[in-house]
Amino acid sequence: MTEIGVGIVGGGYMGKAHAVAMASVGAVFDTALRPRLEMVSAGSADSAERYRAAYGFLRAATDWQQLVADPKVEAIIIASPQSTHRAIAEAAFALGKPVLCEKPMGASLDDSRAMVAAAETSGVANMVGFNYIRTPASQFARKLIAEGAIGEITWFRGEHTEDFLADPQTPANWRTSGEANGTMGDLAPHMINAALALVGPIRSLIAEVETVHATRPGGAVSNDDQAQMMCRFENGAMGQMHFSRIATGRKMGYAYEITGTRGAIRFDQEDQNALWLYRMDEPEATRGFTKILTGPAHPDYLPFCQGPGHGTGYQDQITIEARDFLRAIETGKPVWPTFRDGLAVNEIVAAAQASSQTKSWQTPGGTGSAEGKHP
Numbered sequence: 001m002t003e004i005g006v007g008i009v010g011g012g013y014m015g016k017a018h019a020v021a022m023a024s025v026g027a028v029f030d031t032a033l034r035p036r037l038e039m040v041s042a043g044s045a046d047s048a049e050r051y052r053a054a055y056g057f058l059r060a061a062t063d064w065q066q067l068v069a070d071p072k073v074e075a076i077i078i079a080s081p082q083s084t085h086r087a088i089a090e091a092a093f094a095l096g097k098p099v100l101c102e103k104p105m106g107a108s109l110d111d112s113r114a115m116v117a118a119a120e121t122s123g124v125a126n127m128v129g130f131n132y133i134r135t136p137a138s139q140f141a142r143k144l145i146a147e148g149a150i151g152e153i154t155w156f157r158g159e160h161t162e163d164f165l166a167d168p169q170t171p172a173n174w175r176t177s178g179e180a181n182g183t184m185g186d187l188a189p190h191m192i193n194a195a196l197a198l199v200g201p202i203r204s205l206i207a208e209v210e211t212v213h214a215t216r217p218g219g220a221v222s223n224d225d226q227a228q229m230m231c232r233f234e235n236g237a238m239g240q241m242h243f244s245r246i247a248t249g250r251k252m253g254y255a256y257e258i259t260g261t262r263g264a265i266r267f268d269q270e271d272q273n274a275l276w277l278y279r280m281d282e283p284e285a286t287r288g289f290t291k292i293l294t295g296p297a298h299p300d301y302l303p304f305c306q307g308p309g310h311g312t313g314y315q316d317q318i319t320i321e322a323r324d325f326l327r328a329i330e331t332g333k334p335v336w337p338t339f340r341d342g343l344a345v346n347e348i349v350a351a352a353q354a355s356s357q358t359k360s361w362q363t364p365g366g367t368g369s370a371e372g373k374h375p
Contacts, residue, residue: 001026001031001032001033001034002032002033002034003033003034003035003036004033004034004035004036004074004075004326004329005035005036005038005039005072005073005074005075006022006035006036006037006038006073006074006075006076006077007038007039007040007041007061007067007068007070007073007075007076007077008022008037008039008040008041008057008076008077008079009040009041009064009067009068009076009077009078009079009080009084009088010041010042010078010079010080010081011040011041011042011047011048011050011051011054011055011079012042012079014079014102014129015040015042015051015077015079015080016051016054016055017079017314017315017318018077018079018100018318018322019037019040019051019055019056019057020055020315020318020319021315021318021319021321021322022035022037022077022322023035023037023055023056024319025319025322025323025326028303028304028319028323029303029319029323031323031326031327031330032326032330033326033329033330035075035322035326036058037055037056037057037058038057038058038059038070038072038073038074039057039058039059039060039061039067039070039072039073040052040055040057040059040060040061040067041060041061041062041063041064041066041067042060045060045062048060048061048062064080064084064088065091068088068091068092068095068097069091069095073097074097074098075097075098075099075100075125075325075329076088076092076097076098076099076100077099077100077101077102078099078100078101078102079102082104082106082107082178082180082181082185083107083178083180085101085102085104085105085106085107085111085115086106086107086111086114086115089101089105089115089118089119089339090114090115090118093118093119093121093122093124093126094118094122096122096124097124098124098125098126098325098328098329099119099124099125099126099127100126100127100128100129100321100325101115101126101127101128101129101339101342102128102129103128103129103130103189103190103193103342103345104180104185104186104189104342104345104346104349105128105339105342105343105346106180106346107178107179107180108180109346109347109350112339112342112343112346112347113343115339115343116339116340116342116343119338119339119340120339120340124329125325125328125329125332125334125335126328126334126338126339127321127324127325127328127335127337127338127339128337128338128339128341128342128345129321130189130190130193130337130342130345131314131317131318131320131321132190132194132254132269132317133190133193133194133197134300134317134320134321134324135269135272135273135294135312135317136273136294136298136299136300136301136312137267137272137273137274137275137292137294137298138194138197138198138267138275139298139299139300140275140292140294140298140299141198141258141265141267141275142197142198143299144265144277145198145199145258145260145265148262149262149263149277149279150258150259150260150261150262150263150264150265150277150278150279151260151261151262151263151280152235152260152261153199153233153235153237153258153259153260154236154237154238154259154260154261155237155238155239155257155258155259156195156198156199156233156237156238156239156240156256156257156258156259157239157240157241157256157257158191158194158195158239158240158241158242158255158256158257159191159241159242159243159244159253159254159255159256160187160188160190160191160243160244160253160254161187161242161243161244161247161250161253161255162187162244162245162247162250162251162252162253163245163246163247163248163249163250163251164245165213165225165245165246166245166246166247166248168213168216169216169217170216170217171216171217171218172215172216172217172218172219172220172221173218175245176216176219176221176222176223177219177221177222177223178222178223179222179223179224179353181223182223182224182225183209183223183224183225183226183227183243183244183245184209184223184224184227184243184349184352184353185223185349186245187243187244187245188227188241188243188349188352189345189346189349190254191241191243191254191256192241192345192348192349193337193341193345194254194256195231195233195239195241195256196341196344196345197336197337198256198258199233199235199237199239199258200233200234200235200237201233201234201344202231202232202233202234202239202348202364203231203232203233203234203363204231204232204361204362204363204364205229205230205231205232205348205351205352205355205361205362205364206229206230206231206355206360206361206362207227207228207229207230207351207352207353207355207356207362208227208228208229208356209224209226209227209352209353209356210224210225210226210227210356211223211224211225212225212226212246213225213246225244225245225246226242226243226244226245226246226247227242227243227244227352227356228240228241228242228243229241229242229243229352229355250270251270252269252270253268253269253270254268254269255267255268255269255270262279262280262281263277263278263279263280264277264278264289265277265278266289272311272312272313273293273294273309273311273312274291274292274293274294275291275292275294276289276290276291276292277289277290277292278290293308293309294308294309294311294312295307295308295309295310296308300320300323304316304319324336344364344365347364347365348364350364351363351364351365
């Protein structure tokens, strides 16, 4: 086993999740690299010291520049606001240090492209934090699809819906300002990433993006509340997606349905330890959706628990992600999703924004309008 010094920029919601994951991943997965919580930085020296004491870091940094430059910090996790991502990543890559960055990769598409260029020039490990697709159930769904269990995919429906801003009297806050903090910057990337992982690249799309509550107590809202999108995948499948932070009653509505020529799959993150599978080749009298409870036979479940149906949780997804990041560093081989995979998601977000403005079909990746109709 070899120790590796880890530095985390940001100690809030995701900073804590990554700190806990790095502290436990060696024991859970018996990794060859064993993280050492070397340093944490935050918006102020007082906050950084508080996080250091709470999470078990050896040291606290007064700013992210100090953390990145420190020779004992050998790998960096970015869990700070999107507007800081590009500068931190570029500084880390310039020093040859691997980076795991929370989504979205940057505050703009230009940021994302610059971060990919810096990552690929450096040649070191780079990953984007899409953790929900790493549940044992969704990993199993990917495996079933790859094996042809439901035949050729013909249709996909996905959503990422929550209700943390459903009440129009909820005061304006940091989430209601800046495009990167809106629904398309915050929630949509997770389900778009799932669509790419489960079905494949998106060829074209048309979308509507809107702000439902334009003002809230304390100020105006400058970003979007909800969006809907139709798309066509490269493999010919049709797709629909919906994203919302005002979906009353939805707490973790990361859900998808996939229809194939020989079967279908359904999943909902609010019941994240279950996958529903339909197979056409079952006897007609008993043919129907079967609820599969995850257990040791499913990907990345056994390291957490030996009992089927006991379940894994949100923090476990981050621990799986930590294992993957360490594996990329150890082997020198890319582990999905890399920065380039993150860029693909951000290009779809940008195309959806452009589509909503122009009321036309768009081709992700900067090639622009599909001339108002499905190409």
